[in-house]
Amino acid sequence: MKYLISLLIITALFSQAKETPKNQLIIDAEQFEAHDNKGLSIFTGNVKMTRVKDKLDSDILEVYMTPLKKGASKQKRVVLKYIAIGNVSFEIFTKGKHYKGRGEKVIYKPTILEYEIIGKGSIKELTEDKTLIGDRIILNQTTGESKVSGNKNKPVRFIMQIESK
Numbered sequence: 001m002k003y004l005i006s007l008l009i010i011t012a013l014f015s016q017a018k019e020t021p022k023n024q025l026i027i028d029a030e031q032f033e034a035h036d037n038k039g040l041s042i043f044t045g046n047v048k049m050t051r052v053k054d055k056l057d058s059d060i061l062e063v064y065m066t067p068l069k070k071g072a073s074k075q076k077r078v079v080l081k082y083i084a085i086g087n088v089s090f091e092i093f094t095k096g097k098h099y100k101g102r103g104e105k106v107i108y109k110p111t112i113l114e115y116e117i118i119g120k121g122s123i124k125e126l127t128e129d130k131t132l133i134g135d136r137i138i139l140n141q142t143t144g145e146s147k148v149s150g151n152k153n154k155p156v157r158f159i160m161q162i163e164s165k
Contacts, residue, residue: 025079026050027061039067039077047084053093056106059086082108088117094141098126103137113141133157 030045041063043049049056064081084090084106092099092115104119117123117137124131132139134148134156150156 036068039065056084056090058084058088079110100124115139129161131159
């Protein structure tokens with residue numbers, strides 16, 4: 001009897017769970033404005049963006065897409081760039097890697113898989129336990145290259161756990 005009740009509860013939970021489609025982007029915010037002719041959508045106030053397992057939180061999020069062509073009712077739109085501004089934090093899962101980061105401003109260009117973190121930036125690669133800290137961080141997922149800039153008062157910092165014998 002206990003087995004049957006447990007099975008019913010598990011079945012009910014799985015039937016209520018919704019699977020997010022791979023290409024579905026969900027953005028929650030206090031305010032929204034759209035400029036279709038420019039291909040610009042602006043979300044402000046407690047912005048929370050989710051795509052599959054990836055998450056981003058910020059004060060403002062600007063989404064730049066291919067502009068809407070006149071007379072095209074069913075035009076496919078392509079996201080060219082995301083710009084998150086103010087108290088930005090994010091979590092990304094990609095190609096066997098898991099990143100968490102933050103900064104004052106984050107620019108993501110999905111067409112070239114490049115992230116740019118500006119102002120008090122930090123990104124931690126959790127899979128290999130590496131951390132980059134700097135005033136400007138560029139991470140390209142296609143090439144695997146990272147570039148970090150600091151300044152005289154706040155130099156670049158790289159933290160990595162190493163094994164010792």
